[in-house]
Amino acid sequence: MPNPLRSLLLAAFFISSLPCIAAGTQDRPGEVVATQGSATITFADIDAFAERIPEGKRPGFFSSPQRIETMMISLLLQRQLANEARKLGIDKDPALAKDGKAPTDEVLSAARVERFKADLVLPDFSKLAQEQYIAHKDAYAIPADITVQNVLVTIKDRGDGKTPMDRTEQIAAAKAIAEKVAAEATAHPDQFDALVDTYSDDPDKATGRGRVEDAGNATKYAKEFAAASRALQNPGDISPVTRTTYGFHVIKLLERKPAQQRSFAEVKDEIIKRLRDEYVEKEVRFHTDSLRNLPIDANEQAVASLRSRYGALAEVPAAAGAKP
Template identity: 25%
Template structure:
């Protein structure tokens, strides 16, 4: 089932993510900039799309995004890296053409949508300094991130209005897909979903410091066993990045977590809170949210994902065809 979920994400996420990678050097505009202006003002331009520059920095950033999404290492042999960069440029060109079309339609409450998206991004970090540090690491300023968010929202809205809102999938089509792909998509290995609170330790700590960390974990265990909200305690006390989402680790199967953690999780019942579990990362307090035995996923369980997948595939094909048409009419030049 995870495979079909991944497929759904990959049909739409890459383009919208790359839409945010482009345009960092230019403010959002109601129409593309003139050719002469783009050529003279953007010094590291690699390609012009109807006069709007795609820069080397944007291509490098987009390449990192593509490699990350595909699970590939960030450092590849030269020929493979060249192919990845070309794929990124192709996606950026696609995004720019869609953005130019999106700029022609009115989008209500666009500023508010942008503000909401930025606020959601900031909320993923424990404090403003952590957000600024992450932004700095990505090579973006707040202003650039805001412009990128605007562009992404505009493209997303355009795709929804022009294509997605008109695509329909019938129950018969969904059932046919389910029957033809049961072995490929609709088998489920044993898996669990859990949250945890982590008191971190490392090799540099003394024996006394490790004991203090364990005692802190025991104290936190008493709090959650005593009725305090697990997610709230995780948000304020956990040393894991998952603290921002209340300690939620999502769904995982066997072999994906360190052995002590896995052993504890798969021995628990949903709703249970473990005793303190020690691993190389520190001391964990685990709450099992749900657990599923290996088996087939029923049609009713899979139905929503199937509809999403079939719709996303149709939208992707229509958008690709539309962009091909735009390319045939566009002026695209390498600099």
């Protein structure tokens, strides 16, 4: 769907290249730049916005149609919400005043959104919460707690120091060591501590002896490592050689606490809160979108002057046949 404001901005930026547009707006702070719904934005409003941008960055900001579009949409929406707040008398709340001054549009628009949320009539989410629980039971389970011990064999040059090993040789050497560790661990799982001491390249092995808690958590550890840890079922089980970005691993299961399914009663409040938050967010978005999507009536020449008003140089089109 065509964006009329963006089309106007692009056209206005062409007009702004004309010398006659480059001056004459500095003394017209009350001139209307755009209107939408109940909102009217003037040069004074945009001046106030520009004051928040470091002076050296203003020319670059106002040379971008996309940034100006975003700014105008934001200011118009903020003004519409602030006007709703004024209509509801929210602006009379002394808590919103600062240093004895009337609350700004920014403060009022935020207060309007909070009032909108407070005034919403919320449905009963209990039935929907139960349906969500039944449909996604796994999401409300406490995952298995897995503790393992790990020998890490990193990929590095293990040669004699005279002839460097290439990458393929380094990988082969590391894998061979890991396979030896796996064979010895499978035969003598009770001697895994000694294997950690002898073969592991883990820098923390002296203190942790290769111990890893919550090892099945793929958000904390490499996914291959987490998957190999989850595959181990009984204490003492040894994993096959597993490769990650860190190198090759041999993993021994120390302890596995089974996953626990939480009851609906345990998670009901949690689900209802999430459903309620999603509902409120959706309703707020629907309301603000209804304001944001109202037609915008923009003053083309005023928009065109924004570049020069805030320090961006107007680009004069080159004459026909002129050389750069």
